[in-house]
Amino acid sequence: MLNIVLFGPPGAGKGTQAQRMMDATGLPQVSTGDMLRAAVKAQTDVGLEAKNYMDSGALVPDQVIIDLIKDRMQEDDAKGGVMFDGFPRTVPQAEALAEIVDVSIVLAIDVPDERIVERICGRFSCGNCGAVYHDSFNPLPETGCTCGSFAEKRRADDTEQTVVARLEAYHQQTAPLADFYRASGLLHLIDGDRDIDLITADMLKALN
Ligand code: AMP
Numbered sequence: 678m679l680n681i682v683l684f685g686p687p688g689a690g691k692g693t694q695a696q697r698m699m700d701a702t703g704l705p706q707v708s709t710g711d712m713l714r715a716a717v718k719a720q721t722d723v724g725l726e727a728k729n730y731m732d733s734g735a736l737v738p739d740q741v742i743i744d745l746i747k748d749r750m751q752e753d754d755a756k757g758g759v760m761f762d763g764f765p766r767t768v769p770q771a772e773a774l775a776e777i778v779d780v781s782i783v784l785a786i787d788v789p790d791e792r793i794v795e796r797i798c799g800r801f802s803c804g805n806c807g808a809v810y811h812d813s814f815n816p817l818p819e820t821g822c823t824c825g826s827f828a829e830k831r832r833a834d835d836t837e838q839t840v841v842a843r844l845e846a847y848h849q850q851t852a853p854l855a856d857f858y859r860a861s862g863l864l865h866l867i868d869g870d871r872d873i874d875l876i877t878a879d880m881l882k883a884l885n
Pocket of ligand 1: 687709710711713730731732734735736737738742762763764765766767770834843
């Protein structure tokens with residue numbers, strides 16, 4: 678059973694790569710960001726609690742996230758392994774995860790801060806199939822989205838103001854996790870400042 682953690686700053690390409698790796702490995706993507714956005718939209722208790730943190734670019738409290746993951750990992754499709762995207766983001770989250778499953782490998786996508794802002798401001802996705810695009814770096818094909826039914830979606834927190842706070846949260850709370858996983862020999866660094874296909878190829882090589 679393979680449990681993969683995709684690790685890296687906001688805008689590193691975790692979501693884009695998760696989708697491609699999902700196709701290649703058959704593992705479901707478990708994105709706490711996606712789960713929280715769905716909760717906000719549905720106005721559940723979790724969504725109402727998470728919204729202010731997300732809007733300001735801060736991390737949602739660990740216990741909220743850990744409870745979400747515990748529930749998610751009970752679902753049938755998680756039994757054969759998953760690909761975590763955007764989780765864990767703090768050392769307590771990683772410690773809680775270790776109690777739930779064995780992490781097989783951590784793929785850490787490395788992208789310098791100066792690239793992050795331009796990557797995040799300009800990205801959009803297809804509300805129908807979830808494919809991720811970018812105005813400059815990964816534009817929508819002239820023929821439209823491959824799913825055949827494009828619906829443009831931009832995230833509320835993909836703004837220049839929020840990116841600064843999200844990057845700060847990353848450096849203060851999430852980056853220390855690299856040492857946590859390096860110490861257990863699970864960390865695999867991937868240069869994320871390259872062509873999207875090359876990054877995918879590197880990741881698949883790391884899994885083999
Ligand atoms: P993402 O889609 O991964 O960029 O997450 C969007 C926002 O959701 C983040 O800026 C946080 O506010 C929140 N979030 C997502 N995942 C986590 C997590 N593992 N821990 C804490 N907050 C999270």
